Amino acid sequence: MRKNISTLKLHHNKHTAGCKAAAIAPPEEVLLPLTMHSGSPAEPIVAAGDYVRIGQLIAKAGSGMSSPVHATVSGTVTAIEPFTQADGKSVQIIRIKSDGKMEKDPNLAPPVFDDLDGFLAAMKDSGVVGLGGAAFPLWGKFDAVRRNKVDTVLINGAECEPYITSDHRIMLEEGELLKAGIELLHKYIGARFVICIEDNKQDAIDNLTQVFAGVDYVEIRPLPSIYPQGAKQVLLYNVTGKVVKGGQRMASLGVLITNVSSVTKMAEYMTTGMPLVERIVTVDGTAVREPKNVKAPIGTPISHIIEQAGGLKCEPAKVLIGGPMLGTAVSSLDQPIQKVANAVLAMDKREAVKLEPSVCIRCGRCMANCPVDLNLEGIAAAMEMENEDKKYTELKRLGVGQCIECACCSYVCPAHKPIMHTNNDARRFIKQYEAAHAEEGRK
Numbered sequence: 001m002r003k004n005i006s007t008l009k010l011h012h013n014k015h016t017a018g019c020k021a022a023a024i025a026p027p028e029e030v031l032l033p034l035t036m037h038s039g040s041p042a043e044p045i046v047a048a049g050d051y052v053r054i055g056q057l058i059a060k061a062g063s064g065m066s067s068p069v070h071a072t073v074s075g076t077v078t079a080i081e082p083f084t085q086a087d088g089k090s091v092q093i094i095r096i097k098s099d100g101k102m103e104k105d106p107n108l109a110p111p112v113f114d115d116l117d118g119f120l121a122a123m124k125d126s127g128v129v130g131l132g133g134a135a136f137p138l139w140g141k142f143d144a145v146r147r148n149k150v151d152t153v154l155i156n157g158a159e160c161e162p163y164i165t166s167d168h169r170i171m172l173e174e175g176e177l178l179k180a181g182i183e184l185l186h187k188y189i190g191a192r193f194v195i196c197i198e199d200n201k202q203d204a205i206d207n208l209t210q211v212f213a214g215v216d217y218v219e220i221r222p223l224p225s226i227y228p229q230g231a232k233q234v235l236l237y238n239v240t241g242k243v244v245k246g247g248q249r250m251a252s253l254g255v256l257i258t259n260v261s262s263v264t265k266m267a268e269y270m271t272t273g274m275p276l277v278e279r280i281v282t283v284d285g286t287a288v289r290e291p292k293n294v295k296a297p298i299g300t301p302i303s304h305i306i307e308q309a310g311g312l313k314c315e316p317a318k319v320l321i322g323g324p325m326l327g328t329a330v331s332s333l334d335q336p337i338q339k340v341a342n343a344v345l346a347m348d349k350r351e352a353v354k355l356e357p358s359v360c361i362r363c364g365r366c367m368a369n370c371p372v373d374l375n376l377e378g379i380a381a382a383m384e385m386e387n388e389d390k391k392y393t394e395l396k397r398l399g400v401g402q403c404i405e406c407a408c409c410s411y412v413c414p415a416h417k418p419i420m421h422t423n424n425d426a427r428r429f430i431k432q433y434e435a436a437h438a439e440e441g442r443k
């Protein structure tokens with residue numbers, strides 16, 4: 001990994017940075033996938049016909065790495081059934097028809113614990129996952145302190161993707177909760193904490209500087225507003241100078257990285273007993289009538305969220321969950337927002353223009369802008385190989401698995417080549433090749 005890890009400057013388009021997050025009207029229905037995290041699916045403990053209230057456990061964490069799911073509206077469970085997600089995967093969901101009352105579960109209470117085991121168990125019960133996009137269960141991340149000496153925790157408030165301002169609002173509106181979360185982490189995990197914020201959020205830097213005044217184990221670190229500053233490998237290098245190699249765990253370097261919203265939501269559970277049931281979502285894009293930030297129950301259909309932002313002012317050419325670089329395009333507004341959904345963007349024809357790819361002019365810009373220094377020309381050539389064994393060996397040698405899917409390469413390519421998608425195809429090929437050979441080995 002080289003020194004100038006990224007210098008890509010994007011148009012920020014943070015139109016909603018000044019919009020306080022407002023609660024939305026209750027949706028008629030929420031759709032809660034059992035796989036809103038990495039790891040094994042949650043396991044339902046309710047059945048169709050059950051009445052549930054906000055915060056009630058409806059699916060317990062599965063085995064190993066997993067996270068529970070809680071009711072996000074009060075109402076009746078109408079079905080537990082398969083559903084096709086925006087990424088094409090079929091998953092199980094729990095549907096809850098809202099009664100419009102938004103009643104909280106009366107049994108909610110802050111968890112009681114006095115050691116690391118109890119703290120991590122409570123973190124698991126909170127249902128909080130990496131809300132910056134990784135969806136890795138928060139308890140699983142901090143469980144690494146049992147096996148590694150962690151001396152630094154980076155609290156990621158970079159929010160480097162255009163349009164999205166949900167972490168920005170958390171840092172402005174929930175500074176005290178963030179402080180409560182970091183105090184708990186410090187008590188049970190130790191370490192120093194560096195809150196990393198891009199310098200295009202000066203008001204958040206100022207607010208947190210005030211909130212953490214006199215707290216000697218917390219540093220507020222302004223960082224240049226470059227993309228992908230918030231990618232964990234990039235943040236790690238830019239803040240600590242350390243480089244994580246392919247396959248290496250960050251905790252083995254003594255560092256953990258988590259998102260500001262994750263720590264804040266964890267603190268909400270620890271102080272009130274309310275698990276992760278809603279989040280701030282930025283609603284923006286040229287097709288949206290009133291771009292704003294909303295507090296939406298997890299599982300709310302996108303159509304309802306857009307309505308709460310004044311609806312659409314024209315037929316959108318593209319709707320994304322997430323930002324323009326890393327988001328997932330959806331073909332139906334029935335898709336629900338999941339735990340990691342920090343934005344809903346609806347773009348008109350002009351904004352969503354799709355440029356046709358042309359011939360590579362070998363300008364090298366893709367490689368010059370790749371934060372993990374991948375040999376993209378080599379990967380493209382390997383993908384043309386017909387011999388699958390050679391193709392596999394070459395892709396492994398080139399380290400395609402280290403791609404962090406930041407899309408810088410595709411963004412800068414003057415030939416509009418879908419380079420990141422080629423890398424994704426390459427990684428899929430490696431997975432399938434390894435699965436097929438493991439299967440052969442078992443026969």
Ligand code: SF4
Nearest residue numbers: 370403404406407409
């Ligand atoms: S998407 Fe992957 S290959 Fe492209 S710039 Fe980012 S890390 Fe490099």
Ligand code: SF4
Nearest residue numbers: 360361363364366413
């Ligand atoms: S940026 Fe595009 S045109 Fe330039 S070398 Fe890379 S793939 Fe080719």
